[in-house]
Amino acid sequence: MTDVRPHQDIATPAGDIAKPIKSELLHINMGPQHPSTHGVLRLFITTDGEMVTKVVPYLGYLHRCAEKIAEGNTYHQYIIYTDRMDYLAAMNCNWTYCLAVENTLRSLGVEVEIPEYAEYVRVIIGELNRIASHLIAFGTYGLDIGAMTPFFHALREREAILNIFEKVCGARLMYSYYDVGGVKWDIPDDAMDEIKLFIDLFPAKLDEYNELLTGNKIFVERTANVGVLDAATCIDYGCTGPVLRGSGVKHDLRKDDPYSIYDRFDFDIPVGTGTVGTVGDCWDRYHVRMLEMYESWRIIQQAVDRIPPRGEVMAKMPKNLKVPPGQGYYRAENPKGEMGFYIISDGGTVPFRCKTRSPAFHNLHIIEHVGKGQMISDLCATIGSLDLVLGEIDR
Amino acid sequence: MSEPKQTGPEVAFNVVGDQIADDREQMLDFRIDEDLAKVATPRSDHVIVARVEDLFRWAQLSSIWPMTFGLACCAIEMMSAAGTRYDMDRFGAGAMRGTPRQADLMIVSGTVTAKMATRIKRLYDQMPDPKWVIAMGSCAIGGGPYFKYGYHVVKGVDMMVPVDVYVPGCPPRPEVLLDGLMRLQDKIRGKRGKWRKPKWVDEYINTIPR
Amino acid sequence: MTEQEIYQRLQARFDDSILGFESDIPQPVVSCTPEAVGDIAKYLRDDPALSFDRLLCLSGVDYEGLDEKGKGKHREINRYEEDGTVNPVEDPGTGDLAVVYHLESFKHHHRLCLSVRVPRETPKIASVGHVWITAQYGERETYDFFGIEFEGNPDLRRLFLPEDWVGWPLRKDYEMPVRYNDVPLEGLGLAVRDEQ
Incomplete structure (x- = not known):
């Protein structure tokens, strides 16, 4: 279990030089029940004193057989399982799946005409959930570092968003609101008022967060120059989302491969700039999320301004959805990164194969690379900055 | 001429089995062994006698420490x-x-x-x-x-x-x-707590359109 | 560069190894032999005109029950009877397994879908883990679910399921397990009662 190895010579008083110091590498299990692993992630760590020399992730403690279930349920029924993948951004997962099914249908010659009003509703709700997801990332990152207060501030605003979702679809966490061809229900009036109120109030809250954590001296000390990832490594490991953008790569599917109606909105893609340390450190990844919340707020604002008069929210779809034989890989930008579904259809009501490309799965892999040579406490900071959700990694 | 009002000591004597005892029991959330209390209750309203087991349970239920054990959604x-x-x-x-x-x-x-x-x-x-x-x-x-x-x-x-x-x-x-x-x-x-329906519940229910 | 041009370029370089090209579908598919996929992947990444630097998605597929036209009868994995018993589908599968790679280039913004079929009896394929590091996990996942062996992967173990798990769950002829060691996996077991 342990590797005994002679320690390198160190300067000691003359009499002690003859005695060699024996040191060992220590193997530690971090998880699956550990407060800072964001769920049931298990890391097998080899340490030399406080320094980590090797990190091996062990996955599967939340493997819920989603891909097998997809082969036994109809296209509509599988929507509820996409909720439970990235449970912090369930709306976005729904959206990606519905987008994949719609695009597969379109590519095989079936008309799917999503009403314009429904597209706007999708954007508003999706961006709200992006903010909610980033709020949890922000709050729990503070917890990992040792700051308790930001978590409560983040939950306060998240409850406001969940209130809106509850009025829209009646659920707090698992929505199943998006459907193939649109959304299930219209946004009620009072929910729309609440969204407008949220738009008015949110920028002040963002300033508050920045005051609390972003410029905090202890926080900067803990995160700047820690877990530095360069762009080439990120691309090689398949990282996407804030992890890739934190390393300075301007890549966002909402701009680069626009889906839905994102080409109509004016927003920026924030990238890591190394303001307090190196480009691609933990602070950059954190800061990209904070800036993204602001950009999402801008998108919601524009969408609420331009939303067309109320109309249909669903396209005319057959009740028993059949997809012609064919295949396709379609993707969308989720809060964690690029999520995609590879659907193979055999012409029936059930997908023949439905593979999920989950962003956090690829973002996790890089911990093997970046964990080497860190302190254990820095490893916790790095895991927090990657914003992992185990439901999506293990599926 | 009306009956003289019950004074303090009388009330204290009636601690067990009366309304006041009920309220206090509910306040402290543990059960009083009635017979034992009848015998041992001193003439003061500052003392309540109970079994050690009940007292322990009362302490346990008021300070449950959960484990941070998040599995999924x-x-x-x-x-x-x-x-x-x-x-x-x-x-x-x-x-x-x-x-x-x-x-x-x-x-x-x-x-x-x-x-x-x-x-x-x-x-x-x-x-x-x-x-x-x-x-x-x-x-x-x-x-x-x-x-x-x-x-x-x-x-x-x-x-x-x-x-x-x-x-x-x-x-x-x-x-x-x-x-x-x-x-x-x-x-x-060891028993169900008493729950009194607040007044606003009925008022709220009446406002819901049927 | 369009998929057609990529296919022609690949065919000029790897003559026999490229097996076919499905062009009449929206996301055209190039298929090749399992032995050559390592070299092809290296060429796809390193050639400056192609430079596929991202592996988006590595998925395994079990084509059991899907005929050549893509029409298949959906196969029941398990049959649940009225009285609660479970009857696994008995006949073993015969269809091919496949590994599908979705690639994208940051530089040129083009995409490619590469499909490799492997026989069900001897599912072996060359690893691309040395080309795109992210493939190492994808290959472990595919090995875990389909039992496809990736020759050259430095650490080919099960990724999600326990090491001593029996069977390849995402194959169409997989039998649902009743229990794993001490852990019951059926829904009809008796619950543990509190002894106190």
Whole structure:
């Protein structure tokens, strides 16, 4: 279990030089029940004193057989399982799946005409959930570092968003609101008022967060120059989302491969700039999320301004959805990164194969690379900055 | 000429079995052994006599320490329950512990898989007695939506560890978790607590259009 | 560069190894032999005109039950009877397994879908883990679910399921397990009761 190895010579008083110091590498299990692993992630760590020399992730403690279930349920029924993948951004997962099914249908010659009003509703709700997801990332990152207060501030605003979702679809966490061809229900009036109120109030809250954590001296000390990832490594490991953008790569599917109606909105893609340390450190990844919340707020604002008069929210779809034989890989930008579904259809009501490309799965892999040579406490900071959700990694 | 009013000592004598005793019992949430109290109650309203067992239970139910044990989606709702709006700390259950050795409540919040099941058993064994388990959400109760085709999912955490309270929902709202916590407190106490319907409930129900 | 041009370029370089090209579908598919996929991947990444630097998605597919036209009858994994018993589908599968790579280039913004079929009896394929590091995990996942062996992967173990798990769950002829070691996986077991 342990590797005994002679320690390198160190300067000691003359009499002690003859005695060699024996040191060992220590193997530690971090998880699956550990407060800072964001769920049931298990890391097998080899340490030399406080320094980590090797990190091996062990996955599967939340493997819920989603891909097998997809082969036994109809296209509509599988929507509820996409909720439970990235449970912090369930709306976005729904959206990606519905987008994949719609695009597969379109590519095989079936008309799917999503009403314009429904597209706007999708954007508003999706961006709200992006903010909610980033709020949890922000709050729990503070917890990992040792700051308790930001978590409560983040939950306060998240409850406001969940209130809106509850009025829209009646659920707090698992929505199943998006459907193939649109959304299930219209946004009620009072929910729309609440969204407008949220738009008015949110920028002040963002300033508050920045005051609390972003410029905090202890926080900067803990995160700047820690877990530095360069762009080439990120691309090689398949990282996407804030992890890739934190390393300075301007890549966002909402701009680069626009889906839905994102080409109509004016927003920026924030990238890591190394303001307090190196480009691609933990602070950059954190800061990209904070800036993204602001950009999402801008998108919601524009969408609420331009939303067309109320109309249909669903396209005319057959009740028993059949997809012609064919295949396709379609993707969308989720809060964690690029999520995609590879659907193979055999012409029936059930997908023949439905593979999920989950962003956090690829973002996790890089911990093997970046964990080497860190302190254990820095490893916790790095895991927090990657914003992992185990439901999506293990599926 | 009216009857003289009962004075302080009289009231104190009637502590057991009367309305005042009822109120105090409810306030302190533990049961008074009536016979024992009748004999031993001194003529003062500052002392209540009870069995040691009951006193211990009262202490236990007012300071349940749950383990930070998030498995899946329900863990987010558990976080919300401990967070700003719902504030589980009001019921003495807010001290989330990172290690099982300091905890006496395990909230199994999420899907239990075959790989995790043996770990849950081990964590449960590591907890000191007395200990309780709440199964939160459909998955922990009976597999939930992963019942069919879920080759890696254990259909209910009660196959692995004994469960005290089942909290249904997918995921349960924080209110439901708080209610489950109170049912657990009832169980520790040994009887159901009294619940008086607040006035506003009926008023609110009348406003709902039918 | 369009998929057609990429296919022609690949065919000029790897003559026999490229097996076919499905062009009449929206996301055209190039298929090749399992032995050559390592070299092809290296060429796809390193050639400056192609420079596929991202592996988006590595998925395994079990083509059991899908005929050549893509029409298939959906196969029941398990039959649940009225009285609660479970009857696994008995006949073993015969269809091919496949590994599908979705690639994208940051530089040129083009995409490619590469499909490799492997026989069900001897599912072996060359690893691309040395080309795109992210493939190492994808290959472990595919090995875990389909039992496809990737020759050259430095750490080919099960990724999600326990090491001593029996069977390949995402194959169409997989039988649902009743229990794993001490852990019951059926829904009809008896719950543990509190001894106190």
